[in-house]
Amino acid sequence: MAVTEDFVNLRMLENGSPVNMEATEVKMRQNEIIQPLLTDLYQLTMAYAYWKSGKVDDTAVFDLFFRKNPFSGEFTIFAGLEQCIKFLFNFRYSDSDITYLKQILPPYVEEEFFRYLKNLTVEDVTLFAIPEGSVVFPRVPLLRVEGPLIVVQLLETTFLNLINYSSLIATNAARFRMAAGKRIKLLEFGLRRAQGPDGGLSASKYAYLGGFDGTSNVLAGKLFHIPVKGTHAHAYISSFSTLADLKTRDLAVYDENGSDLIESRDFVETCIKRRDQLATLLGILLQEANDGELAAFISYAMAFPDGFTALVDTYEVLSWSGETPSQRYISEPRLHYRSGLLNFCAVAVALSDFGYRPIGIRLDSGDLAYLSNRARDAFRKIAEELTIPWFAQLSIVASNDINEETILSLNDQHHQIDCFGIGTHLVTCQKQPALGCVYKLVEINKQPKIKLSEDLEKVTIPGRKDIYRLYGSDGHALIDLMQKHGEPPPLAGNRVLCRHPFLESKRAYVNPARVEPLLHIYWQNGRCCQPLPSMEQLRHRVQHQLGTIRQDHKRNLNPTPYKVSVSDSLYSYLHKLWLQNAPIGELS
Amino acid sequence: MAVTEDFVNLRMLENGSPVNMEATEVKMRQNEIIQPLLTDLYQLTMAYAYWKSGKVDDTAVFDLFFRKNPFSGEFTIFAGLEQCIKFLFNFRYSDSDITYLKQILPPYVEEEFFRYLKNLTVEDVTLFAIPEGSVVFPRVPLLRVEGPLIVVQLLETTFLNLINYSSLIATNAARFRMAAGKRIKLLEFGLRRAQGPDGGLSASKYAYLGGFDGTSNVLAGKLFHIPVKGTHAHAYISSFSTLADLKTRDLAVYDENGSDLIESRDFVETCIKRRDQLATLLGILLQEANDGELAAFISYAMAFPDGFTALVDTYEVLSWSGETPSQRYISEPRLHYRSGLLNFCAVAVALSDFGYRPIGIRLDSGDLAYLSNRARDAFRKIAEELTIPWFAQLSIVASNDINEETILSLNDQHHQIDCFGIGTHLVTCQKQPALGCVYKLVEINKQPKIKLSEDLEKVTIPGRKDIYRLYGSDGHALIDLMQKHGEPPPLAGNRVLCRHPFLESKRAYVNPARVEPLLHIYWQNGRCCQPLPSMEQLRHRVQHQLGTIRQDHKRNLNPTPYKVSVSDSLYSYLHKLWLQNAPIGELS
Known part of the structure; x- marks a missing residue:
């Protein structure tokens, strides 16, 4: 052995x-x-x-x-x-x-x-x-x-x-x-909040032993042969301001048989066209969608065309245009990441046009049960209207301060989340x-x-x-x-x-x-x-x-x-x- | 620098x-x-x-x-x-x-x-x-x-x-x-409950930086030049059953000028005599004092004659001789460590007879404000009756699940503790x-x-x-x-x-x-x-x-x-x- x-x-x-x-x-x-x-x-x-x-x-x-x-x-x-x-x-x-x-x-x-x-x-x-x-x-x-x-x-x-x-x-x-439950993927994301470097390593190792599916901690992956997962942070999204930040526009089109690349085409243009089209379908105003975010999604998709997951809540769309900074946030659930959802769907459909299959989205704020259901609605609508059946099954990852009780409560609310990324509560065992x-x-x-x-x-x-x-x-x-x-x-x-x-x-x-x-x-x-x-x-x-x-x-x-x-x-x-x-x- | x-x-x-x-x-x-x-x-x-x-x-x-x-x-x-x-x-x-x-x-x-x-x-x-x-x-x-x-x-x-x-x-x-407060010594005792080996090392290091006086963690002492402290555990006390477990009885008498050893004498006999005498003085029955505990204290004092600190609550004296095991403990404060207090005082006075100065006791259970005051009363009584003035100032260390609020509450109760040994609440930052x-x-x-x-x-x-x-x-x-x-x-x-x-x-x-x-x-x-x-x-x-x-x-x-x-x-x-x-x- x-x-x-x-x-x-x-x-x-x-x-x-x-x-x-x-x-x-x-x-x-x-x-x-x-x-x-x-x-x-x-x-x-x-x-x-x-x-x-x-x-x-x-x-x-x-x-x-x-x-x-x-x-x-x-x-x-x-x-x-x-x-x-x-x-x-x-x-x-x-x-x-x-x-x-x-x-x-x-x-x-x-x-x-x-x-x-x-x-x-x-x-x-x-x-x-x-x-x-x-x-x-x-x-x-x-x-x-x-x-x-x-x-x-x-x-x-x-x-x-x-x-x-x-x-x-x-x-x-x-x-x-x-x-x-068994169906949901669980990822440990706690290294930054762990009690020291080894607190982080031990957490990754023993969380996997206890039933998690992977970790974000690369060293733990290397030392203990644990699957390592991760996509990007808000900073990645913020680092792009406009579509002009994209220095390359072409992406290779994947053969329908999934084996050979057949040509390169302008991917950016496709994404923009798809966004225009989807805005109407999803009922999101084009001016709500941030161009820097679209640029970031496009660049990430071009780097990882078959591993595209997007963090969609960097640009929160406030519900009230005249809202002043001093007003506290409104507690009823709303789809505050309309920009991210529209931009993600645009890039995901464009990837599909190019023969790739994106993975899904990550939500890092807000009312996760409500938001995951709205995202699933959007994915289903696109699956049906554009005849891309797998679009309905895109993955939804949630990662905002999750604990055991949050998950149980989300279960009661029939969430549509496929994967939880869990940090502080898991690794520090905050409850005890x-x-x-x-x-x-x-x-x-x-x-x-x-x-x-x-x-x-x-x-x-x-x-x-x-x-x-x-x-x-x-x-x-x-x-x-x-x-x-x-x-x-x-x-x-x-x-x-x-x-x-x-x-x-x-x-x-x-x-x-x-x-x-x-x-x-x-x-x-x-x-x-x-x-x-x-x-x-x-x-x-x-x-x-x-x-x-x-x-x-x-x-x-x-x-x-x-x-x-x-x-x-x-x-x-x-x-x-x-x-x-x-x-x-x-x-x- | x-x-x-x-x-x-x-x-x-x-x-x-x-x-x-x-x-x-x-x-x-x-x-x-x-x-x-x-x-x-x-x-x-x-x-x-x-x-x-x-x-x-x-x-x-x-x-x-x-x-x-x-x-x-x-x-x-x-x-x-x-x-x-x-x-x-x-x-x-x-x-x-x-x-x-x-x-x-x-x-x-x-x-x-x-x-x-x-x-x-x-x-x-x-x-x-x-x-x-x-x-x-x-x-x-x-x-x-x-x-x-x-x-x-x-x-x-x-x-x-x-x-x-x-x-x-x-x-x-x-x-x-x-x-x-500034007067009290604070020691970090948390290694065993820390979040992993490095959780323990980091805790020792940064607790010292934040104002603690030392740690029990030897490796932290070695690596970060932090003072290291410690005496013995309950197991040490339990490992002695009777006075017959003592294989050596003699201890060198220290010269009054504190420099040269002048002779060796039977230390065990002095301890036993002192115990007989102090039982009356402290109002503790001789049969309440456990002989294994006395043997353990004597052996420890013989190994560390000028560093003698005793953990005194290994043998709890129940207040009710007919109490059955199934009865839950009584919540009003009582001096449950009468055995330890009597045995400690006997050995401490005997050390004084031999020219050494013991350090004090450690309490690891019970109502610490009450118990520290009763211990201080005993020390003062002995200081006065036996004319050993420094006996009144013997150190009292407390180490049972202490947090910030415990200390504030003990302050209100006018405790007589000189030093806290703090573990879990410090190193895991249980409160957050x-x-x-x-x-x-x-x-x-x-x-x-x-x-x-x-x-x-x-x-x-x-x-x-x-x-x-x-x-x-x-x-x-x-x-x-x-x-x-x-x-x-x-x-x-x-x-x-x-x-x-x-x-x-x-x-x-x-x-x-x-x-x-x-x-x-x-x-x-x-x-x-x-x-x-x-x-x-x-x-x-x-x-x-x-x-x-x-x-x-x-x-x-x-x-x-x-x-x-x-x-x-x-x-x-x-x-x-x-x-x-x-x-x-x-x-x-």
Whole structure:
């Protein structure tokens, strides 16, 4: 199976320096800032204190999990695992790291400790994980990390950083996909508003994983093999003032069989003629149409004759000729891009005259449901009157500050949009910009650990655990079940008691038609021990996994919580430990 | 002046490969993912269409600005300029970039265009900018970018990406600083919740620039020379179960003169004795104090005897011994960390017995105003009863989901916190996760361009502009004034008419005591032409700049908008162009 190329020192590759690298090393390269020092200082001060107190040989188990699904939803897509594995593969403190740490730690920190760090490897770490691209739920460990206490502790911050945002954006993308439906194209346009350069790259990558069809981000396309899309901005349109700005007028006519160019003809003239004709047909005044815009459309069509998409709302036609600049815009929907629509249709029909097929328009403002319907009306009218049937199906892209709720509301209004370009709300996850994964100690030297809290949400489930997903006979997931490691796994066709981890009275017998163990071993003895799926495989997995989750868990409004349970044995174990660990207080 | 080292291929530096690099090249290195392909595809399709329509020699001016201050505030800190200059310095399409572009652009895109791209440089670009770390306001160009149309267009997305998040986080940090006041230490703890690895690094860097005192992010410390802070996590505490886990018991006693170690003694025994004594003093039952926690504190103190800070809320003492796990927590404030407080005080007093001075505690849950006051009470009591005066001043760090409003509310409640550790709300800018900087064409081939919109906020101010800040005699900024390039600058002591750009009746005469031109030339003829300030200089600039802004513009609740105006001449120019460009519509 292919390993997706994470981002890599491309220039170094070009310079030929890693000629002798092993194929694995190349596959495992990633952004250099993902390195052991990309962590919180307290991981290193703890490491020293552990080391100093003779806990070098202590072993520990940590669970990485989140407590609440994002976006007021009831599911999460797990992503970022591959990056964690690459981080393990490349984990090593460099000489300059050690030099820096010597500077910032107190002078009495022993030299021997720095030697220990320099030689530290992740050879003895074992990583169990749920496969990337899975649908996951609160409290269930996404990672179970086992090994020397000091080493597994040192992995915490970087793992959290790599998983939190990746999973958040993949979940956000999957939610947009569900809102838009399968038919609609979704493009990620968020690079300019993302949280830093890598915020942008990660967004493009994990939005694609979560169900988007492409990105505008060229580097993401290059590094992750994601389809890249884009046409032009308002500036392109504004850069033309009149038709005189067009320095070439001729375009090759395409053969009807679609193969050979047969001659060149004056394309500009055709566009102008077609505009005169269409103005009447569409009921738009010729003086409403801006000539600079027409020139821009023509030039773009001549550069990309079979890829012509036009941004049509650069010149807003105000509804009231005497309107002064100080008047605020009128809120009832109106076709404010009459100039762009007429100019686009003129160039699109002219392209058709020359044997090409344009793609469509992009709307970046206004009432998108209303405007997309008016554009579709115009396209249908032209399709019929000029007998160009495909004209009715021209694509309408919308890209103005779209979020999940906008799409759901547009659906109710029967929009005619074929594609959404989504930026800020997708990449910054404006509705909830952080997922709160945590990394908790659940076992030390084979002794279970529990973290108590007055806030039940913060109580941890102790010990090394196995996780199963139980499916009903209709193929839908019924419940996730955590067991103490080593308990016999639940069996298909056998009744199993599933308990709420904290509420004594909440329990149910479940008779699964199928049982799926969720945790798999991904890293052991210094090696990755699973094939890492390609991006396409991950995308497919997300959609397939979502298909196994009942609709009511996935809906936007008041979704039903999916149940996460513990076995009877784990329940007793947990509550026994709880009482052992809770000091007896006094009423004050 | 020093150039701050942006993040750099450190391992390459270590391997010695850039031995022959010029000093400037080393200073100008930055994260490799900041490269020409970190852009939207439409910049490249536009480049081709411009090129194809013979616009290679067209020149253009773009303004980069935002339309609205973030966080419901009325000011913004401008940051990210140095990264933009480094991006220019390193701008060049690599062979593999060209190969990739050939794959994704249509096959008929001419070979000559790719040669043009390969040879494209930013030599002819001129960049004017407001200095980094300045307080800035809506509509005022932060950058004015001049040069060949194709080239300046190609810079758009990367510039926006580099400035939007940097400025957002610097502004957020400055707001936290104002809320907390000067006395309080502010630490950035957000790496684990940041939007990707670089989201974390950028957050650490620009939070420091905006007024924070340090970060937990070690790599940020290493790369940007930011102070790094941290102690330990709950896991550290949980990893000890009993006092028997302590493998060493002896600690060197520090000489009273604070210089030489005089002997080693049993530190554990002293801690236990002190705990017995303090339990009575603090009114905490001995059985409420967890022995594993005491062991953890002791071990940490032995590793960092003069840097002892303890996380005290790992073992919450419930107020009701019979409370069952299913009971929800009680909302009235209570001292739930009695175990941690007693154990901390025992170890801290024992450290004092051994000649060391501990630092303090960290609180990560609960009612922080109440709890900090109870901790301070305990410290004062011990200071008095045991005659250790500095004990009353031990530091209290709070770090549980803090935002700007939390701090303002804690201020009202007279908290006793000395330091806030701030994560998610700071680094993801949860209140508003994106700044909406835009990049607009304002002039082409020396002709002004205006973008009209029904939405006044979206109308651009055309032409090449100079910007001035006018100050009153008390040193506070009165107003920003945009003029047509070449208009005589306003003079101190001379009355100048400042007009609202759109509202005819809003205008005022301003008599400035001082006039400051805001735009400076940063890049010309392929070189950076300003010294780039160090991080410390930028930090200082932010605080100094904030000092020039009136308090009512900066307050959290209902701040007064700062005025941004145009000269009379620019006003007329703008409105003449507006009428020329607005097509006469029809009422429909």
